[in-house]
Amino acid sequence: MKAELIAVGTEILTGQIVNTNAQYLSEKMAEIGVDVYFQTAVGDNEDRLKTVIDQASKRSDLVILCGGLGPTEDDLTKQTLATYLGRDLVFDTGAEEKLSAFFETRPQYARTPNNERQAQIIEGSIPITNITGLAVGGLVSVDGVTYVVLPGPPSELKPMVQESLVPLLSKSGERLYSRVLRFFGIGESQLVTVLADLIAQQTDPTLAPYAKTGEVTLRLSTKAPNQAVADAKLDALEQQILRTDGLDGVPLQTSLYGYGEDNSLSQVTVELLKDKHQSLTAAESLTAGLFQSRIADVAGASQVFQGGFVTYSLEQKAAMLGISEEDLHTHGVVSDFTARAMAEAAREKVGSDLAVSLTGVAGPDDLEGQPVGTVFIALASSKGTEVRKVHIGGRSRSDIRQIAVLHALNLVRQTLLT
Amino acid sequence: MKAELIAVGTEILTGQIVNTNAQYLSEKMAEIGVDVYFQTAVGDNEDRLKTVIDQASKRSDLVILCGGLGPTEDDLTKQTLATYLGRDLVFDTGAEEKLSAFFETRPQYARTPNNERQAQIIEGSIPITNITGLAVGGLVSVDGVTYVVLPGPPSELKPMVQESLVPLLSKSGERLYSRVLRFFGIGESQLVTVLADLIAQQTDPTLAPYAKTGEVTLRLSTKAPNQAVADAKLDALEQQILRTDGLDGVPLQTSLYGYGEDNSLSQVTVELLKDKHQSLTAAESLTAGLFQSRIADVAGASQVFQGGFVTYSLEQKAAMLGISEEDLHTHGVVSDFTARAMAEAAREKVGSDLAVSLTGVAGPDDLEGQPVGTVFIALASSKGTEVRKVHIGGRSRSDIRQIAVLHALNLVRQTLLT
Numbered sequence: 001m002k003a004e005l006i007a008v009g010t011e012i013l014t015g016q017i018v019n020t021n022a023q024y025l026s027e028k029m030a031e032i033g034v035d036v037y038f039q040t041a042v043g044d045n046e047d048r049l050k051t052v053i054d055q056a057s058k059r060s061d062l063v064i065l066c067g068g069l070g071p072t073e074d075d076l077t078k079q080t081l082a083t084y085l086g087r088d089l090v091f092d093t094g095a096e097e098k099l100s101a102f103f104e105t106r107p108q109y110a111r112t113p114n115n116e117r118q119a120q121i122i123e124g125s126i127p128i129t130n131i132t133g134l135a136v137g138g139l140v141s142v143d144g145v146t147y148v149v150l151p152g153p154p155s156e157l158k159p160m161v162q163e164s165l166v167p168l169l170s171k172s173g174e175r176l177y178s179r180v181l182r183f184f185g186i187g188e189s190q191l192v193t194v195l196a197d198l199i200a201q202q203t204d205p206t207l208a209p210y211a212k213t214g215e216v217t218l219r220l221s222t223k224a225p226n227q228a229v230a231d232a233k234l235d236a237l238e239q240q241i242l243r244t245d246g247l248d249g250v251p252l253q254t255s256l257y258g259y260g261e262d263n264s265l266s267q268v269t270v271e272l273l274k275d276k277h278q279s280l281t282a283a284e285s286l287t288a289g290l291f292q293s294r295i296a297d298v299a300g301a302s303q304v305f306q307g308g309f310v311t312y313s314l315e316q317k318a319a320m321l322g323i324s325e326e327d328l329h330t331h332g333v334v335s336d337f338t339a340r341a342m343a344e345a346a347r348e349k350v351g352s353d354l355a356v357s358l359t360g361v362a363g364p365d366d367l368e369g370q371p372v373g374t375v376f377i378a379l380a381s382s383k384g385t386e387v388r389k390v391h392i393g394g395r396s397r398s399d400i401r402q403i404a405v406l407h408a409l410n411l412v413r414q415t416l417l418t
Numbered sequence: 419m420k421a422e423l424i425a426v427g428t429e430i431l432t433g434q435i436v437n438t439n440a441q442y443l444s445e446k447m448a449e450i451g452v453d454v455y456f457q458t459a460v461g462d463n464e465d466r467l468k469t470v471i472d473q474a475s476k477r478s479d480l481v482i483l484c485g486g487l488g489p490t491e492d493d494l495t496k497q498t499l500a501t502y503l504g505r506d507l508v509f510d511t512g513a514e515e516k517l518s519a520f521f522e523t524r525p526q527y528a529r530t531p532n533n534e535r536q537a538q539i540i541e542g543s544i545p546i547t548n549i550t551g552l553a554v555g556g557l558v559s560v561d562g563v564t565y566v567v568l569p570g571p572p573s574e575l576k577p578m579v580q581e582s583l584v585p586l587l588s589k590s591g592e593r594l595y596s597r598v599l600r601f602f603g604i605g606e607s608q609l610v611t612v613l614a615d616l617i618a619q620q621t622d623p624t625l626a627p628y629a630k631t632g633e634v635t636l637r638l639s640t641k642a643p644n645q646a647v648a649d650a651k652l653d654a655l656e657q658q659i660l661r662t663d664g665l666d667g668v669p670l671q672t673s674l675y676g677y678g679e680d681n682s683l684s685q686v687t688v689e690l691l692k693d694k695h696q697s698l699t700a701a702e703s704l705t706a707g708l709f710q711s712r713i714a715d716v717a718g719a720s721q722v723f724q725g726g727f728v729t730y731s732l733e734q735k736a737a738m739l740g741i742s743e744e745d746l747h748t749h750g751v752v753s754d755f756t757a758r759a760m761a762e763a764a765r766e767k768v769g770s771d772l773a774v775s776l777t778g779v780a781g782p783d784d785l786e787g788q789p790v791g792t793v794f795i796a797l798a799s800s801k802g803t804e805v806r807k808v809h810i811g812g813r814s815r816s817d818i819r820q821i822a823v824l825h826a827l828n829l830v831r832q833t834l835l836t
Contacts, residue, residue: 011628013454015445016637020436022459027433036431037466041440041457048455055473071607072627073617098812105789105811110665112611132814155814208434282728288714289707292728296706297816299782307734309727310700310710316725316768350734364717398715 003029003036004060006052008068008077009152010043021066021157028161031176032169033223034062044074053084057145062169067152069135071114078138078149082122085142092127095119095136102134122149126168131159139168177230181218181238182263183255184410186246188216194244194252198237205237214403215265257413265409266294272416273304273354280412281350282308283321283342285333285359286375291405308355309346321345332368333359336387339376347380354415355380356408363397375404379411386415421447421454422478424470426486426495427570428461439484439575446579450588451641452480462492471502475563480587485570487553489532496556496567500540503560510545513537513554520552540567544586549577557586595648599636599656600681601673602828604664606634612662612670616655623655632821633683675831683827684712690834691722691772698830699768700726701739701760703751703777704793709823726773727764739763750786751777754805757794765798772833773798774826781815793822797829804833 005026007019022039029036037060042052049068056063068077082089096119103111118135121127125138128148133156139148148165150157183191188211192199195218199207205222220237224230242253258268273280282292289310295301311317314333318325323341331337339357347355360375361367373392378385388411392403423444425437440457447454455478460470467486474481486495500507514537521529536553539545543556546566551574557566566583568575601609606629610617613636617625623640638655642648660671676686691698700710707728713719729735732751736743741759749755757775765773778793779785791810796803808825810818 010626012441013444013457014448014626015441015443015454016628018436018438018441019457023430023433023436025433026431030432036433037461037463038470039431039437039459043455045455051477052456059469070629072610073614074610074626102812105809108666109605110608110611112607114607114611132812134812155817284707286714287711288719288723289702289710289726289728292707292730293705293711293819296704296730296819299815301706302731305706306731307727307729307738308707309725310707311725312710312714313720313724319768320725350737397717401711401714 001034001062002060003034003062003064004038004056005036005040006049006056006063006065007039007041007152008044008049008065009041010045010074012041012067013043020154021152024154024158025064025066025161028166029169031178031221032166033175034169044068044076046076046080049077049080050084053081057143060145062146062148064148064150066150066157069118069137069149069151071112071118071134073114075114075117078117078120078122081147081149085122085140085147087123087140087142089117089120090123091119092121092136092138094127094129095121095134098130099134122147125149128160128164128168130156131163132156137164139165176221176223177227177234178219178221178261179234179238180259180261180263181220181241181256182258182260183216183218183252184214184257184265184406186216186252186255187211190247191216191218191252194246195241198240198244205233207237207241213399214406217261257410265406265413267298269409269413269416270295270298270301270304272413274300276416278354278416279304279306279352280354280356281306281346281352282356282358282408283317283346284308284310284357285312285317285342286362287358287401287405287408288312290401291356291358291408294405294409306350306352308350311342317342321349332370334361334368334370334374334376335359336376336389339378339387340380340385343378343380343385353381354412356412358404358408360400360404362400362404373400375400375407377404377408377411379408379415381415386411419452419480420478421452421480421482422456422474423454423458424467424474424481424483425457425459425570426462426467426483427459428463428492430459430485431461438572439570442572442576443482443484443579446584447587448594450584451594452587462486462494464494464498467495467498468502471499475561478563480564480566482566482568484568484575487536487555487567487569489530489536489552491532493532493535496535496538496540499565499567503540503558503565505541505558505560507535507538508541509534509537510539510554510556512545512547513539513552517552540565543567546578546582546586548574549581550574555582557583593641594639595642595645595652596637596639596679597652597656598677598679598681599638599659599674600676600678601634601636601670602632602675602683602824604634604670604673605629608665609634609636609670612664613659616658616662623651625655625659631817632824675828683824683831685716687827687831687834688713688716688719688722690831692718694834696772696834697722697724697770698772698774699724699764699770700774700776700826701735701764702726702728702775703730703735703760704780705776705819705823705826706730708819709774709776709826712823712827724768724770726768729760735760739767750788752779752786752788752792752794753777754794754807757796757805758798758803761796761798762803771799772830774830776822776826778818778822780818780822791818793818793825795822795826795829797826797833799833804829
């Protein structure tokens with residue numbers, strides 16, 4: 001099946017946003033064995049969109065359009081495609097009910113004719129439910145070409161692709177199975193160096209590294225008739241990888257923190273806290289609530305987290321946590337002493353099993369003679385307090401704070417696993 | 419001038435990478451007043467690339483190709499374009515010297531015919547020097563269409579665009595000037611409804627709305643010979659917009675919180691706190707530190723923020739803030755009473771001028787009979803405590819928390835402006 005993607009939206013053509021949907025859709029199509037041969041982006045212009053649709057219908061079997069399903073005048077994807085196909089737009093009952101429910105709880109928002117269009121589909125379409133938004137998508141086949149219409153926002157498009165489109169399009173027989181290994185504490189270039197031979201000689205499964213802020217993932221992929229056959233092949237490669245030593249002589253197994261595309265250090269850590277019935281609190285300086293916010297991102301966090309402190313200034317470290325101001329001045333806020341005192345005080349005040357503290361130099365300026373990126377992280381427990389000093393170099397203020405949070409989550413994770 | 423971009427590379431079509439060059443090139447073209455009407459991505463396939471080039475040459479004046487200039491078998495952009503235009507590939511002296519120098523220092527690398535191609539340009543081209551890599555780019559005009567060829571890696575493409583392509587293409591005189599108006603508290607569809615006439619009749623300047631999570635921006639753009647002329651035109655349109663009433667009869671001016679592409683509610687709020695020498699603390703329930711983390715995102719936040727509380731559970735609201743547990747149970751944590759009590763207690767404990775609290779239902783389940791998205795936000799000051807109840811409907815847990823933070827920032831902002 002030859003597929004092509006059409007992203008609709010002037011904001012793409014003016015360079016205001018990056019077209020990430022094209023990458024996501026291509027990846028998902030590849031997983032089910034559908035080849036994407038062309039990706040196009042076009043603005044909110046009926047004539048140009050029609051040109052692109054026409055060209056696509058001549059050279060591809062599957063045409064996926066995304067964007068332009070919203071409630072403004074610029075949103076014209078559905079009606080342009082409908083006009084091109086010579087069909088009407090009709091209301092989808094489920095989408096219409098959702099639209100009504102949305103406006104019922106918002107008396108201050110007006111329900112305009114533009115909004116109505118979000119609940120319409122091209123006549124003859126299979127509706128594709130929008131789980132996180134209002135605009136319903138659809139799939140319709142006309143003259144041997146299948147057209148799919150999806151909304152632009154990735155937070156809406158992704159669940160629709162995952163839950164509806166992929167099942168609709170998947171062929172029985174071989175498909176692509178992937179396994180994602182997630183690593184923290186090793187950089188992408190180091191990973192690629194120690195796995196150079198495996199990467200160079202890869203045939204089946206394939207392996208591809210991807211770097212994110214502060215972490216690296218390895219995607220292993222193989223085509224197989226079913227999960228069991230796929231797992232056998234993936235297991236073999238995974239074992240080879242995890243037995244490989246890093247440049248420090250420690251096996252990569254040590255840096256592996258979890259599996260899965262949508263996983264994260266916060267998810268893994270909260271799951272471990274839940275499994276081991278351990279509660280957690282925190283006292284944060286440079287991260288200012290980001291660590292606790294990430295804990296609360298995870299469903300069920302309330303089982304392990306009741307609250308904590310943001311002690312951004314020296315004075316509030318003293319006032320909220322009862323640490324002597326004189327000691328703070330003597331040792332400095334960026335110190336082993338202060339991280340330790342913060343964690344132990346927080347643990348005592350909240351009465352939790354574990355307590356994390358973060359104190360350091362986010363930048364852009366040095367602090368107390370300590371360079372930007374110096375962070376002390378402590379974890380207090382009934383067994384005592386461990387302090388780690390990390391240096392996060394060559395990064396923006398925002399990245400330093402994010403990576404400091406990852407180090408803290410990893411410290412909790414490793415402690416729970418020992 | 420009508421431009422179109424062609425990104426060449428199978429890794430784009432398999433979804434392995436995101437096509438960020440398209441966004442970068444579009445942005446740079448917009449800055450010099452060149453409109454990009456189509457963006458296409460195609461794989462390392464000579465036939466399909468030729469099809470795309472042919473189509474582009476018919477509908478565009480400027481065709482920019484990037485990718486496929488490297489030394490491997492898959493790299494075929496230059497030769498495909500050369501074949502299409504009926505021209506030879508010839509060596510560019512500067513590039514050839516650079517290639518020779520590269521291999522002189524690397525006796526272990528073989529200099530293959532594939533490598534040679536990196537130093538070649540289409541006959542009649544103006545070479546575009548590659549500052550950070552080996553593959554030379556080029557610009558050539560044939561039959562009224564200008565073709566530009568650039569390498570794929572952004573680290574090579576960007577300097578070439580900045581240093582060579584933009585000067586080559588800029589007309590002396592006019593360029594595009596933009597102004598971004600940022601709104602909170604009005605949805606994109608409402609904004610577009612009340613500005614329908616202005617949007618429909620727009621000529622110069624143009625105006626385009628863009629929705630982000632919880633906020634809307636309006637980009638006004640005009641071509642002008644200098645900033646002063648641009649400002650005069652932009653000012654006139656801006657005034658028209660801000661005088662327009664929302665559907666609630668309140669002028670849009672009221673929902674305007676700031677200007678600029680890279681601005682944010684947190685930035686604007688912290689700047690106001692600094693200007694008015696007001697300090698701030700917070701007690702957060704559902705947002706769990708996200709509000710305070712956003713305050714600390716802004717440079718200089720330490721001048722106005724010393725720290726605060728994350729009171730995620732009912733028990734910690736009582737323990738950390740001294741609120742009676744019985745009262746919390748009686749009124750519920752999702753209530754006017756609790757929001758008020760949290761803000762007032764936090765203000766007293768930290769001794770700040772202002773204190774914000776957030777308590778509500780992030781989801782996915784209802785809480786205390788209150789639907790998902792119900793959030794109470796309070797702001798305590800020397801003048802008393804204001805409480806706002808907001809309903810953030812039809813959103814994910816993560817979005818509800820983010821938008822609750824925006825509401826809280828806006829409450830602080832509006833209070834500081836009265």
